[in-house]
Amino acid sequence: MAGGVVEKPEGAYGGSTRNYLNETRGIKNWIITLDHKRIAMMYLVAVTLALLLGGFFAVALRTVLWDGAVRDPNDLILGMRVEQMYNKYFTLHGAVMVFMFIIPGIPASLGNFILPMQLGTKDLALPRINLMSLYLYWIGATLFVGVLAFGGLDTGWTLYPPYSLDRQTSIPLILALSAVFILGFSSILTGLNFIVTMHRLRPPGMGMYDMPLFLWALYATSLIQVLATPVIGLTLALAMVEHMFHIGIFLPQYGGDPVLFQHFFWFYSHPAVYIMILPAMGVQSELIATFSRKHVFGYKAIGWSSIAIAAIGFIVWGHHMFVAGQSPAAGLIFSFLTFFVAIPSAIKVFNWVATMYRGSIELKTPMLYGLAFMYLFGIGGLTGLFLASIANNVHLHDTYFVIAHFHMVMVGSTLNAFFGGVHYWWPKMTGRMYNETLAKIACGLVFLGFNLAFMPQFVAGTRGMPRRYANYADEFTTFHQISTVGAYVLGAGVLLQVIYLTYSWFKGPRAPKNPWGAASLEWQADSPPDFHNFTKPVIVMAAYDYENWEYDPNTGGYELRKEVVESGRSLATAHH
Amino acid sequence: MSTSTAHSHDTHALPPRPKELAMHFDTLHNQYQAGKLGMWLFLGQEVLFFAALFTAYAVYRGNHTEMFHVGQYFLDWRLGATNTIVLLFSSMTAAWSVRCAQLEQRRGLVLTIAITWLCALTFMVVKYFEYTHKIHVGSVWGDSFHIHNMADLPRGVVDWLYKHNPGLAQMQGEEQLAAVNDMLGKNGLGLGSFFAVYFCMTGLHGIHVLVGMGVYAWLFVRALKGHFNRRYYGAVDNVALYWHIVDLIWIFLFPLLYLIG
Ligand SMILES: [Cu+2]
Numbered sequence: 001m002a003g004g005v006v007e008k009p010e011g012a013y014g015g016s017t018r019n020y021l022n023e024t025r026g027i028k029n030w031i032i033t034l035d036h037k038r039i040a041m042m043y044l045v046a047v048t049l050a051l052l053l054g055g056f057f058a059v060a061l062r063t064v065l066w067d068g069a070v071r072d073p074n075d076l077i078l079g080m081r082v083e084q085m086y087n088k089y090f091t092l093h094g095a096v097m098v099f100m101f102i103i104p105g106i107p108a109s110l111g112n113f114i115l116p117m118q119l120g121t122k123d124l125a126l127p128r129i130n131l132m133s134l135y136l137y138w139i140g141a142t143l144f145v146g147v148l149a150f151g152g153l154d155t156g157w158t159l160y161p162p163y164s165l166d167r168q169t170s171i172p173l174i175l176a177l178s179a180v181f182i183l184g185f186s187s188i189l190t191g192l193n194f195i196v197t198m199h200r201l202r203p204p205g206m207g208m209y210d211m212p213l214f215l216w217a218l219y220a221t222s223l224i225q226v227l228a229t230p231v232i233g234l235t236l237a238l239a240m241v242e243h244m245f246h247i248g249i250f251l252p253q254y255g256g257d258p259v260l261f262q263h264f265f266w267f268y269s270h271p272a273v274y275i276m277i278l279p280a281m282g283v284q285s286e287l288i289a290t291f292s293r294k295h296v297f298g299y300k301a302i303g304w305s306s307i308a309i310a311a312i313g314f315i316v317w318g319h320h321m322f323v324a325g326q327s328p329a330a331g332l333i334f335s336f337l338t339f340f341v342a343i344p345s346a347i348k349v350f351n352w353v354a355t356m357y358r359g360s361i362e363l364k365t366p367m368l369y370g371l372a373f374m375y376l377f378g379i380g381g382l383t384g385l386f387l388a389s390i391a392n393n394v395h396l397h398d399t400y401f402v403i404a405h406f407h408m409v410m411v412g413s414t415l416n417a418f419f420g421g422v423h424y425w426w427p428k429m430t431g432r433m434y435n436e437t438l439a440k441i442a443c444g445l446v447f448l449g450f451n452l453a454f455m456p457q458f459v460a461g462t463r464g465m466p467r468r469y470a471n472y473a474d475e476f477t478t479f480h481q482i483s484t485v486g487a488y489v490l491g492a493g494v495l496l497q498v499i500y501l502t503y504s505w506f507k508g509p510r511a512p513k514n515p516w517g518a519a520s521l522e523w524q525a526d527s528p529p530d531f532h533n534f535t536k537p538v539i540v541m542a543a544y545d546y547e548n549w550e551y552d553p554n555t556g557g558y559e560l561r562k563e564v565v566e567s568g569r570s571l572a573t574a575h576h
Numbered sequence: 577m578s579t580s581t582a583h584s585h586d587t588h589a590l591p592p593r594p595k596e597l598a599m600h601f602d603t604l605h606n607q608y609q610a611g612k613l614g615m616w617l618f619l620g621q622e623v624l625f626f627a628a629l630f631t632a633y634a635v636y637r638g639n640h641t642e643m644f645h646v647g648q649y650f651l652d653w654r655l656g657a658t659n660t661i662v663l664l665f666s667s668m669t670a671a672w673s674v675r676c677a678q679l680e681q682r683r684g685l686v687l688t689i690a691i692t693w694l695c696a697l698t699f700m701v702v703k704y705f706e707y708t709h710k711i712h713v714g715s716v717w718g719d720s721f722h723i724h725n726m727a728d729l730p731r732g733v734v735d736w737l738y739k740h741n742p743g744l745a746q747m748q749g750e751e752q753l754a755a756v757n758d759m760l761g762k763n764g765l766g767l768g769s770f771f772a773v774y775f776c777m778t779g780l781h782g783i784h785v786l787v788g789m790g791v792y793a794w795l796f797v798r799a800l801k802g803h804f805n806r807r808y809y810g811a812v813d814n815v816a817l818y819w820h821i822v823d824l825i826w827i828f829l830f831p832l833l834y835l836i837g
Contacts, residue, residue: 039811122600126801192617200610201600224615230625238632238776247772248718248762249632254767255718255762260635264628 015351019431023531031241034127037529039134040113041429044422046137047109048498049529050100055491057093060273062453062487064470069477071470086470087154095176099183100141102414106189106279107225108137110421111218113429113555115194116201117522117529118212120538125197129189136186147172156468158265159236161250161258177240184229185380186235187275191225194218212421212520212543213289213302215332220306224271224278224313232268235261238375247396257327265318274313276410278306280417281348284373287351287420289365290518292359295544298351305344312340322393331390338388345381349374364516365439369420372447373413380408383458398468401461404454412450419446419497426501427511431528434504438496445493452486512557524560541570596808608810615814619821622784623672626825629777633832636773640766647770648837650715656834659702660826667823670763670816677799677809685799685812692791692819696785703782710771717775721761721768726753733760751799776828784822791815 020037030038064086075082112130116123147153150172155164164173198211198219208216237247239261248254250261289296296302318326318334326334328561363366383405386392396402427433457465460479465472472480472575514523520543525534539560541548547556548571564571593606601607637644650808673688710716713728723729737756738744747755760767797813798804804812 065648074821101661116600125600125739127598129614188621192614193619195617196610196614199613199644200606201648227624230621231628232629234625234780237780241776243717245717246764247776248769249772249776255766257639260632264631267628 002443017526018530019526019528020533021431021528024391030362032131034123034131035531036112036116036124036127036430036534037479040111040129042108042134043112043137044109044429046403047101047105049107050096050141051494052498054093054097054101054414055494057089057096059487059491061089061093062484064089065480066484068470068480069474070297073363073471075087078324083470084154086482088152090468091153091156092183095153096144096179097410098157098276099180099274100144101275102410103187103420104137105189105276105414106182106421107218107221107275108133108186108193108248110283110418110425111194111214111279112190114425114522115215116220117428117525117533118202118215118520118543119197119201119206120521120524120534120540121197121201121379122534123530124193125200126193127195127372129167129493131187133186136182136189140179140183140186140237143175143182146175147179150175151307156398158269159239161239161242161256161261162252163249163423165239166253169376173243174240177236177243181233181236181240184280186234187225190227191222191229195226201428203538203540209300209303210540210542213285213296213299213306214282214520216278216303217278217285221278221282223273223307224275224310227503228268228271228314231264232272235264236270259321262321262324263317266320267314268321270317271310273406273410274309276414278309280373280414281306282372283417283421283424284352285348285426286518286520287366287370287417288355289544290368290424290546291362291364292356293362293517293546294355295546296351297354297357298347298420299544301347302351305347308344309341312337312344314385316341319388319393322390323397335388335390335393337387339385342385343380345377349378354404365434365443366420366424366435368440368443369416369423372443372450373416373420376408376412376450377415380405380412383408396461398466399458400465400467403499404461407454407457416446419443422501423523426504428522428525428527428529430505430508431511431526432506433515434508434517435500438500442493442496442500445489445496449486449488449490449493453483453490456480456482456486478567482501512552512555514549514558517546517551517554517558519544519546519548523549523558537568539564539570540567545570547571582752583763584747592688604807606811608808611814612628612817613809614755615817619817620822622825623781626777626780629773629780630828630832633773640769641767643767643770644837646733646760646765647767647774648732648834649736650710650713650767650771651774651834653834655702655706656830658697660830662695662698662702663823663826666692666699666705669695670819673795674783674809674813674816676728677804678806680804680806682802684802685692686796689792689799693789693796694715696789696792700782700789712744714772717763717772720766721757721771723753723757723760726756729756758790774833777833781822781825784825786816788815788819788822791818 020035026268030042038050064082071082073081073083079087112124141408142535153164153168153172155168155173155174159177160462190486198208198215202208202211238247241247242250242256243256243291247255250256250258252258255530285302287295316334316338318330319338322331324336324538387396387402423439439554456479460476460483463475465476465479511527513525513527514528516523519541521538521540524536524538548561548564549559550561561571594808596607597604601610641772654668656755670690673692676682676684677821678686693742714720714722714724726734737759744752744755758764762768792815798811
């Protein structure tokens, strides 16, 4: 049946009508599709697999750390010394999570699906570029599997020379460098496509200030993707050439400068942190507003603070190199600039809290993730200030304090927002509802596990536990063991999610069009949407005008009010 | 030439959708603008891609002024200037091709695309001779830098060597060559890093020229088939934009590497 459009009568697919999932069948029709929704779902599956792979390494390295105080360094597991295994685990954990999960995670899966729908349009502006970005992701991911097959790396995800370039086996190193290079271009193409779409495919009547804040966040993210990623691309290309031909760019023994690599690396990798967190903040704005049933507070402040974070993010990279031989003057400037990131970040948090104030808060699973986000981001963000001040940094750098800080931001915040977003848009994407009770249990496990895993690391770090060591002094045993238990609990929460979500995709109850009463345009489409997204003309309305929707007990979801459908315009326009 | 008759049987009130218009755009103009914005963003990406190399250049030049001063003697400014003129000319023909597409001058379009492609080829041929000569002399990147023959050294380099080591005149053959390599190589000036910068910058630029030749070949075929018209010429326009940035990068590379000592 692979090929053209399959005409089926209504109800042929278990009572559902035609939609993007059943429009055509067969693997080929998915692989060569130009439909943003299918590409998004393929991305979602791919990044979830990456999350599980990276999570496997996390659990593995935490397991090694369980008895790091008493282990005999000569112990062998599978014929390899434990320390060697550990070094590979933390490298692969970091690299897989950063490059294959967190960076593409929210934009390429949720963003790809939701962005055109929030604009009420049929697709992204450049569908072929979108498909190419997916292919590049697959190629990069395949190369990374090659890294594993050829014995892995133990450089840390940062790949600092000289160790990375003259002390590694060539094949896995070159595979890893090309994988990250290619994944980078996948990311650039996604960002480029998003910016073009937001400029060219907004419907008449929707200005930039009428877009949902998720899109503002994606816009800021895309700017960073387009402007920062090429620098790491070039850096990795140079590193590869250095490794193969000893050209004398990064390796000191041939006249190169390893600190230059660090500058280049962090010129990308610091902004990359905002590629990870900004989309999460965008999801967060949607969750908080929807489940408080209140117009988001400080719309422009939240929107522009995304842009501000992206802009400031480009000029703070030196805070990763306070003790790497950077001049004290440069250190001071970078420290000073880093503090500025706190301002737009705090603006967002305060506005979310203000949005909740006197809202009618509904504690559905996505909202629980939203609350967890705020709590963990608060801690992650504030501890960033500890690290930004130079004197503290000299003491804390390369300790577990740093690990705990960036996991609070990257995992605590981004992973929570990713889960929140997946649950929020799951009914739209799959047309099915998940089991709310199981979802809340999983959310609780993730929250508990996460705190157990990382809170003790702050304390261990301040007491001098260095990162990237398989062994440690007796006094750190308790911290490490609590942390390992936390990692298992977190892992259990994630596995539980994967299980009930997968189950619900096939067997879950049908989702209504708008189960949450959210107001952005994607909720006017069917669940799951038609191949062309909308079957009726979209009524363009502001993203947070909740009064246009009313609960319909027959469908179990929300429907547009009659007045709105008849007049074809938002109730709020009448008030203005 | 008009296609309107083909649709005369159409009963719809709406004008027919041009076949080039993708389903998610409402006008060809909007589709053209989207493609163009995409290309500008891509060019922004290109600028940042090269910016890292220019930064590396600045860092190495700042730290090793004399290395760049001597290294520059190895580069032949006449070849660099030839390539500059070739590329500037090709930029003109590239812009001309856009105009031809807009005016639906099919022969002009095919011709200007062909000339642009030939200019790119010329550039690569000159580059080929430059590269092979350097490999022959041994003035190459990093660890591989090793001069094979005193006679290959440019005048300026020889002068610099004698100025800094008058004893060279008393040496001969292998002994002299070893001393020279000691002065120029990683134990001395470290010219290997200069040539690393040179080969990386011009090499990456060369790859861009090759990509440009690829896309111009594709445009050539499409132009022959008559794919473009006054409302649909985005591809010609965007490729020309790409070609301009490739030229622009060379405009910076030429003085930085060949001219300022
Ligand atoms: Cu940073």
